[in-house]
Amino acid sequence: MQELLQSLAPWLNDNAIFTPSTLAQYWEGFVNTVQLVFISLVLGLFLAVPLAIGRASPIRAISKSIWLFTWVFRGTPLLIQLYIAYYGLAFIPGARESILWPLIKDPLYPALLAFTLNTAAYTTEIFYGAIKAMPRGELEAARAYGMSPMMAYRRIILPSALRRALPAYGNEVIFMLHASAIASVVTIADLTGVAYNIYARFYAPFSAFIFVAVCYMVLSFSIQGLFRLLEKRMLAHLQPR
């Protein structure tokens, strides 16, 4: 990376703002954003599958409590969830003395916690919707074959529902990427945080923020393209012939 930036230097000669050093900062912000979004998406996905199954459960206590979780996390701004995770953990009496303090002190972990739970809530509802929309005939066929509910989920419901949820999940991924911009308010140097620092140093809002806007756009369109490809492959059986 360092060499690449050095080789760019001659072209940046007359540019006061985009020097190798600021570009290196942007690169760091890019890595932080991608890391944060990717980890919370993966963790959220693993949480969402069992939660969606629970949400579709006939036992009311289970489905209602999962509904409450998704209602609260989808009904309040992510910023509040981030503040609760960040300040809430740090200001618990005795937190500073506990062995977990190194984890709490680093804003990355509270941010990961808030982002993971938030995306888990949205993804749960997406998967639940897909499970609900299962064609009745397929469920009845599974039962007629004597499949237990476990086996029906594993062999029939999940493979079909997760595929059909793909387009909505793609939107959620992009939503998460955009939502992650608020990580900068808890002092994480993500793309937006870096852009803000560079704006503050050079007092150049247009260069600093338009550059970062283009970065986000490139990321968004790449994700969109990736999901189009995935959909083409995994939903091929649903395409009109």
Added chain:
Amino acid sequence: MIDFQGYGPRLLEGALLTLELAVLSLLLAVVLGLVTASARLSRLAILRLPAIIYTVIIRGVPDLVLMLLLFYGAQIGINQLTDMIYDRWGWDIFINVDPFVAGVITIGLIFGAYMAETFRGAFLAVDRGQVEAAESFGMSNWLLFRRIRFPLMMRHALPGLGNNWMVLLKTTALVSIIGLSDMVRVAAEATRATHQTFLFMIPVALGYLAITSLSEIGMQWLKKRYNAGFEEEH
């Protein structure tokens, strides 16, 4: 009663600001959305192209980045403009960008793009025959829009509209970052001062949930209104 340690009145003011901001930007977003959707459905490429560019850019960039760009950028842009006017004509003008106005314009601008997509789909879902009938009655374009296209389109647009409103409401929390004292900012300040996160954050979260639940009721009323005459089909 819960003791808000003196932050109670400011929290209430913040809640009011959140509501004002949300309602005003919703109005702006609906108007922008209608204009953009109409432009996208126009026969003229010169109208279609800017509408497409607008929606693609807004949907590709995070709300916060757009907000920072418009809030900090607008002030400098306006300053440069007034400086130019001063140099050329000697008029001394000073315009200060108000964070509230900047917030309304940014959120309206962002959700205008989302509304445009909702309205575009809804306009396309309007029965062609209805429009043709109105045309054969000799209705002007404006009358046709007001009496036929808009009310029929709203029926299809309502679910998307309601969804956009919920997302917009939560997006207003971002104005706390550019310095507006909405309820999130008040709660964050109070938290930093008193170290009692839950005392302030939970009521604010409940405030959002209350607004959401109330909007749900409003949506039911709107649904009834715009579904009038369509009951037989269900």
